Amino acid sequence: MLHVISAELRKLRRPTLFLGTMAAVVFFSGLFSALLFLLIDSPQGNSDRGRVVGREVLGLATGGVQGFASTGGFLGIIALCVFAAQTAQEYTYGTLRNLLIRQPGRLKILIGKLVAMKIFALVMIILAAIIGIVTSVVLAPGAKVNTDLWFTSSGIEAILTSFVNVTISVVGFGIIGMVLGLLLRSPISAISFGVLWLLIVENLLIAVKSSLQNWLPGAQLNAIASGGTLDLAYKNALVVGGIYVGVGAIVASILFVRRDVAN
Amino acid sequence: MIKTAISVRDLSKKYDNRLAVSHINFEVPLGTVCGFVGPNGSGKTTTMRMLLGLITPTTGQGHILGEPIEHPEKYLSRVGAMIEGPAFYPALSGHENLMVLAKLGGFPIERVQILLEKVGLGDRGKSKYKTYSLGMKQRLGIAAALLPEPKLLMLDEPTNGLDPEGIQEVRALLRDLANEGTTVFVSSHLLSELEIISDYIVMLRKGEIVFAGPIGELMAQQQPTIIAKSLEHSDLQKIVEIAEAAGHHAVIRNDSVHVLAEMDWAPVLNKAAFDAGITLAQLAPQLPNLEETFFEMTGDK
Numbered sequence: 001m002l003h004v005i006s007a008e009l010r011k012l013r014r015p016t017l018f019l020g021t022m023a024a025v026v027f028f029s030g031l032f033s034a035l036l037f038l039l040i041d042s043p044q045g046n047s048d049r050g051r052v053v054g055r056e057v058l059g060l061a062t063g064g065v066q067g068f069a070s071t072g073g074f075l076g077i078i079a080l081c082v083f084a085a086q087t088a089q090e091y092t093y094g095t096l097r098n099l100l101i102r103q104p105g106r107l108k109i110l111i112g113k114l115v116a117m118k119i120f121a122l123v124m125i126i127l128a129a130i131i132g133i134v135t136s137v138v139l140a141p142g143a144k145v146n147t148d149l150w151f152t153s154s155g156i157e158a159i160l161t162s163f164v165n166v167t168i169s170v171v172g173f174g175i176i177g178m179v180l181g182l183l184l185r186s187p188i189s190a191i192s193f194g195v196l197w198l199l200i201v202e203n204l205l206i207a208v209k210s211s212l213q214n215w216l217p218g219a220q221l222n223a224i225a226s227g228g229t230l231d232l233a234y235k236n237a238l239v240v241g242g243i244y245v246g247v248g249a250i251v252a253s254i255l256f257v258r259r260d261v262a263n
Numbered sequence: 264m265i266k267t268a269i270s271v272r273d274l275s276k277k278y279d280n281r282l283a284v285s286h287i288n289f290e291v292p293l294g295t296v297c298g299f300v301g302p303n304g305s306g307k308t309t310t311m312r313m314l315l316g317l318i319t320p321t322t323g324q325g326h327i328l329g330e331p332i333e334h335p336e337k338y339l340s341r342v343g344a345m346i347e348g349p350a351f352y353p354a355l356s357g358h359e360n361l362m363v364l365a366k367l368g369g370f371p372i373e374r375v376q377i378l379l380e381k382v383g384l385g386d387r388g389k390s391k392y393k394t395y396s397l398g399m400k401q402r403l404g405i406a407a408a409l410l411p412e413p414k415l416l417m418l419d420e421p422t423n424g425l426d427p428e429g430i431q432e433v434r435a436l437l438r439d440l441a442n443e444g445t446t447v448f449v450s451s452h453l454l455s456e457l458e459i460i461s462d463y464i465v466m467l468r469k470g471e472i473v474f475a476g477p478i479g480e481l482m483a484q485q486q487p488t489i490i491a492k493s494l495e496h497s498d499l500q501k502i503v504e505i506a507e508a509a510g511h512h513a514v515i516r517n518d519s520v521h522v523l524a525e526m527d528w529a530p531v532l533n534k535a536a537f538d539a540g541i542t543l544a545q546l547a548p549q550l551p552n553l554e555e556t557f558f559e560m561t562g563d564k
Contacts, residue, residue, distance in 0.1 A: 007367035014354055094350030097317055098407065101344050102368040104316050104335040260318035 004103055004112025005119075011086065012120045021078060021120075022127055028074050029128035030135050033067025037139035048073075055145050063140075064150035065162040068132030072166040072225025073218075075128055076173030077195060079121045083174040084190035086117060087181030097261050106257045114178065121170050129163055161227060168238075169225035172245045173198075176217065179248040182256050217244040265329035268293045268415045268446035269314065274323035276309050282470050283309045286323065289465050289475035291448055296441045298457030298478070299450040300557060301467030307450045310467070311346050311417055315339070328414055340368065343413035345421060349404030353393035357384055357403045360392055361410065370410050378406040383432065397424030405433065416440060418449045422456060434460050458553035466560060473560050478553070485551045485559070489529050491536070492519045492545035498536075505535045519545070 012018065036053055039046035047053045048070055058066060090096040103109055140147045149155055180190035198218040206213045213219040213232055220232070220241030228234030269291040276284040284306040291297040301307050312318045314327055316335025325332040328341055351360040361375040379388040382402040387395070395403065401424050408416055416437075422430045430453070437447050438460055451457050457464070464481055466473040474481055491502050499515050506513035506522040509531070513522040522532065526548040536543050551559070 003367050003369045007363045010359065010363050010366060011352060011355065014359075016354060089352075093352060094347070095352060097312075097315075097346055098350060098364060099367060100317060101315055101339055101342070101346075102364050102410075104339050260312075262312065262318055 001108055001112050001115075004108055005116045007099075008086075008113050008116030009119065012082075012116060017082075018120075021082065021124065024078065025075065025124050025128050026131050029068065029071045029131040032071045032074070033132040033135035034139055036067050036070070037136065037143035037145065040143045040145070055143070058140070058143075059146040059149065061149040061152060061154035062158040062162070063145065064133055064136050064147065064155060065129075065159050067136050068129050069162045069166060069226050071128050071132060072169050073222045075121075075124060075166065075170045076221055076225065077198065078124065079117075079170045079174035080177035080180075080194045080198070081191050082120065082177070083117050084177035084181040084194060085187040087113065087178045088185055088187040088190045091185035092187060100261060107253065110253055110256055114175070117174060117178070118171055121174055122167065125163065125167055125170055129159070129166075133159070165227050165234075166225045169221045169241075172221045172224065172241055173218075175245045175249055176221075179252040182252040215240060217241060220244065266293060267291060267326070268295075268328060269297075269448060270326040271310075271314075272324045274310070274313060274325055275321045276306075276313060276318065277321040284313070284320075285470040287467070287470070287472045289472055291446060291463055291465070293446050294441065294444050295462040296437055296447040296449065296460050297463035297465060298454075298461035298553075299448060299465050299467070300452075300454060300457060300553075301450075301473075303452075305467045306470040307467055308347050308419055309470075311344070311419055311448075311450070314417065315342070315344055315346065317346070338415075340411055341414040342417065343408035343411055343415070344417040345404040345408045346417070346419045348420065348423065349400045349407070351392045351400070351403060351407075354391060356389050356391050357395065357399075357406075358388035360403065361407060364407050365410055368411055374410060374412075378409050381409070381436075382406045383429075398426060398429050401425055402429070405436070413445060415446045415448065418447070420451055421449060422451060422453055430456060454554040454557055455552065464553070466557065468560075481556060482550065482553075485556050486523050487526055488549050488551065489522045489524050489526070489532060490519050490545065490547045490549055491522065491532060491543055493536070494542045494544050498541045501539060501541055502532075502536060505532065505539065509535075 036046050036058065040055065044050055045052045053066060057063065090099065099109055100106065137147065177190065177194055180194050181187065184190045184193065202216045202218045205216060206219065214236060220237040223229050223232040223234065223237035224241055228237060267290045271287055271289050273286050273288060274284060275282060275286050287310065299307055309318065313320045314325055314332055316332060316339065327338045330337040358375060358379065361378065362372060365372050365375055376388065379385050382405050384399060384402055384406065387399065401421065405421055408418060422433050425433060434456060437449065441447050461478050463476065464478045465475045493499055493502060496518065499520055502520045503513045503515060511522050511524040513520050529546055529548050533543060533546055
């Protein structure tokens with residue numbers, strides 16, 4: 001298993017992928033946190049979908065990680081793309097046969113790949129957390145936000161909770177990407193389908209029938225990253241999101257283990 | 264102690280209603296170079312994939328290095344393979360690509376540079392794979408197949424895209440490996456190449472075995488040909504008549520007569536032609552080569 005993880009990490013550390021992804025994470029997590037403070041008095045809102053997050057909320061113990069938590073969905077989309085591309089490219093490049101000749105244990109390959117990509121996602125999340133919190137600390141005084149509670153024991157607990165929630169959410173998005181990669185066997189198809197579904201189709205469906213947000217996968221994973229929302233309870237999101245990810249992973253694993261590698 | 268590197272019994276693969284490989288049987292002795300020949304679509308790659316555990320046979324059994332093909336984990340650490348051409352990550356260098364496979368298989372990473380040198384890519388190892396020519400990609404594929412210091416090497420068209428010098432190098436490499444005890448199972452459409460290096464031949468046509476055995480045995484089954492040329496083109500028909508009168512099949516091809524007859528009949532033909540007033544410009548016995556044998560046996564030409 002360690003051999004598979006080590007081999008997969010060699011692919012993930014290539015500069016264009018690693019540095020490119022991390023640069024995007026730095027930029028967007030900085031931007032998401034900065035907008036919370038820079039647009040604090042904007043009537044159009046300062047958070048996602050025009051939500052207003054006021055000084056009182058930002059001044060709470062959880063205020064320091066508001067920006068980071070709202071980056072969760074974006075980090076999830078990145079994870080979905082990376083996991084999908086890294087999985088599906090083995091089919092398009094024909095490299096899967098090389099992997100299986102060197103490591104015939106197909107589940108080992110799959111789990112090793114997943115662990116390596118989780119490590120990649122973890123680096124991404126840690127970086128996003130650091131940038132989000134640092135940006136918040138730097139911009140809070142200018143926005144007249146009180147930061148006294150941010151680094152108390154409750155504040156630290158909020159940081160850790162938020163980190164765990166974002167990690168669960170991002171890994172969930174990543175596994176969905178991996179499942180799509182295994183099912184569609186093409187990076188372009190897997191990424192297009194995943195991103196279109198999560199960013200457009202789900203939002204349209206929820207706009208037509210709001211109760212659907214209790215059942216759609218992207219909405220669950222986004223809610224987990226935020227620690228639950230007013231409309232979607234954390235536990236509900238965890239259960240429903242977990243079922244989507246679990247069932248998808250089982251179906252894809254069975255297919256991967258049984259399917260002939262004929263390309 | 265096992266004597267065969269590959270042993271296959273009643274092996275078949277069916278896709279929907281099409282039998283890609285149909286109940287084949289053959290054995291490849293240890294330490295030999297075995298040529299695996301057949302027209303495109305004859306089932307060579309499908310057979311190799313089954314032997315490597317990439318696809319599941321519909322029926323039959325196979326053993327690689329004494330282990331059943333249902334358990335590829337028991338033998339693949341001793342097998343090197345390149346199937347259907349080289350396949351690597353374009354954004355990684357040749358060196359990095361081999362490192363990925365070395366890490367995956369748990370092989371010493373020092374072998375990577377040694378193998379790059381061995382296949383003539385020592386100075387291009389740091390270049391990205393996508394910048395490689397077809398011949399360089401092929402060499403990298405061979406290097407990857409050699410990573411485990413294999414007891415059995417399975418190569419699918421390894422000389423594709425190589426220049427004549429490269430082909431000669433691969434031929435020498437395969438022969439050296441066989442001399443060191445590695446069994447080489449190699450498919451190629453360059454039958455002349457296989458004829459030079461192979462001890463064994465497995466011939467496939469439309470998913471069925473046409474011949475499997477020592478190459479000497481195959482060639483011995485073929486009737487030799489005597490090629491006769493006359494000074495006058497008009498005499499060729501007379502030579503055909505002389506041969507047929509003696510009970511030998513003869514045809515005119517490219518300004519010469521091809522007579523299916525043993526070598527020792529050549530002096531008889533020479534005398535008969537002289538007696539008939541024909542001056543022969545050439546009289547040469549010729550054994551059929553692998554390519555001619557292949558076409559004759561498969562009936563593809």
